[in-house]
Amino acid sequence: MNMKQTKLEKDTIIGVTTFSNPLLSISKTIIKSICIVVALSTTVNVNSNPQEVENATWMLTVFNFFGRQFCLHFEAFQLGTAPVYMAFLRFMGDENEAQKFSYGLEVGAHSRKLTWQGIPRSIRDGHRKVRDSHDGLIIPRNMALFFSGSDKEERKLRVTGRIWREE
Template sequence: MNPGGSFGEKVVESRPSVADYTTVPTKSESNATTKTKKSDVSFVGKRGIRSNNGVYQLLECSICTNFMYPPIHQCPNGHTLCSNCKNRVVNSCPTCRHDLGNIRCLALEKVAESLEFPCKYRNIGCLDISPYYNKLKHEQNCRFRPYNCPYAGSECSVTGDIPTLVAHLKDDHMVDMHDGCTFNHQYVKSNPHEAENPTWMLTVFNCFGRKFCLHFEAFHLGMAPVYMVFLRFMGDVNEAKRFSYCLEAGTDGRKLIWQGIPRSIRDSHRKVRDSLDGLIIQRNLALYFSGGNRRKLRLRITGRIWKRE
């Protein structure tokens, strides 16, 4: 059982795969990648001329020290800052205290347009060089961008590639690992009326040669205690869209069925949960499905993962 929950037991029955296939900027990311240092940066102009750190410093906001993107603002004395910081300084230049006004530094914007910049993940394998204004978009979709740990039970800051995270989930979070594209879980909770704090469980499945995270949650939706089950794909968004899954809960001929597309772990666990993108069961109905005297949760969830055409 994973830490953080109060479930009394968990029974897992994994069946073989239905087919045998083989296929493939956050705060925590900075822990797994080397930050861009000023001394490491060299811009490359469209004519192949490398600039020195002087250009780097011109494009660095004097307040937040991040790179500036249009609109780049300046005060009448020529001190520049990014648009986000301009909104925070209440129209007063932080360098000379002169009124900022609404002056655009068009010359600096033009200089930036002519430059190219290496990906910040170059130290872990990316060799791409992007136009300055496309740098952020490239890094957001870079295949070398590390993934965040998908475990929901703690503020885990571990990042890495998929094999690294799978080993981390197994060794550090004691997550159950199973092979197969079908599953049959029974979630048991001795006192389901204790739902003041969220509880969670996580299982990782190896299916079609890829890894999937099955989440089971207990939390309050408004004032109503609910249980939610959903699947996440350990890979990028476009790859996740190649798969579908279904979930089923019920008893005595009554069923709740959910079918969807697994969300990539690029989306945070909280984002997926708060979007309600999964099978949601109110506590009273979950207890009805559990049978008996309805005082103990014994909820069986079955499901299947398949490749989309």
Template sequence: MAPGSSTCKDVVDSRIAFVDYDTTTSNAEWRSSSSGKSATSLRGNPRTPFKDDVHELLECSVCTNMMYPPIYQCPNGHTLCSNCRVRVPKLCPTCRYELGNIRCLALEKVAESLELPCRFQNLGCHDIFPYYGKLKHEKSCKYRPYSCPYAGADCSVTGDIQFLVMHLKDDHKVDMHDGSTFNHRYVKSNPHEVENATWMLTIFNCFGRQFCLHFEAFQLGTAPVYMAFLRFMGDEEESRQFCYSLEVGGNGRRLIWQGIPRSIRDSHRKVRESQDGLIIQRNLALFFSGGDRQELKLKVAGRIWKNTEVDAGY
């Protein structure tokens, strides 16, 4: 047995002995598990609400995040997660004893017996998951908050759709329009400057949902191009319930794009890099603009409709 292994097991066993007598919980996520399904099964006992002692056992002593295998310990039984094990010096942050590479197998075994509610329970997810499956679920949970879809600056704000709509309106001063058809004019006095991407964002309210119209100028390889595309403020599965079309033209010509709006789960950069939208070469955009080709005056017309209309011949 590796040095210190028994120490960790003694600590685990001694602390678990107090679980049945502790009726408090340590944070909102653990408190929420008591409303609905009971959430833990330890050493064959009936399922009971989570307790402070078990929670603290699985908190990394360095970063205080929940620990997942491999879980490490020093010879005196102080535990830390694998990420912190890489970052900290050779000495235990708690007792300054040499760390080594001792796995805390007993604590990993305790974690295997636990079930936890999703961290987004207060947003509507009421499922319960094994301890080691919870993290994977939360990365794709349909109730997880959305990131702000504004593309003009790095914005770290997250929230549900209605919160983000108000955030876009109040904080980013984004234009809001009602209706499923639109005409959006993009004007640029010096269209030859496309070194940095230029973006515009407009929110359309229709069918009880919200859609983001993007128009960007960037280099596609060595060719300067403009691109327009629509994103849906919701999940990908919901986005497939809608279709949209975009049209630009001038001088007796027109260019049309039809597609399915991308969910805002995909960043605007990801959509742009996939070229999933209406792409207009700069020379063609200037031709559509007319005049002396020194100023861009491009009108983007569009329409959004429910996907059932596709079956009717659209």
């Protein structure tokens, strides 16, 4: 292994890219921000009966990443007259620390998907405040039923996502 290969390998590990433009006789170094990404996944039940959606309660799943706790909320409610489901992430800490993280959520099936990307809200913001601001992945009931892909009484919807932070 020669010295140039070693430098390139090191640059790749720490996220530094060096490039030069021979026409302008310049050389620049770009330091890329390194992201650490973790995956999350949960499966929730969806109801085909719209009256059940109106009375559904919310589900909470707690994840521990980066030495911090995150709450994935999944809730059914009426948005106007339309029954919907909503998934969003809250950070167990203050708003300033929550700003250091980003997340994405996804539901899908049959070559279709809905995605959401945002910054987790602080746990200090109540779940109703987050829900009422529509700051999350909103899934219309008919799409949730389509994604659940089952004719059975109990339908399952898989919510996947990732949480990351810049290093």
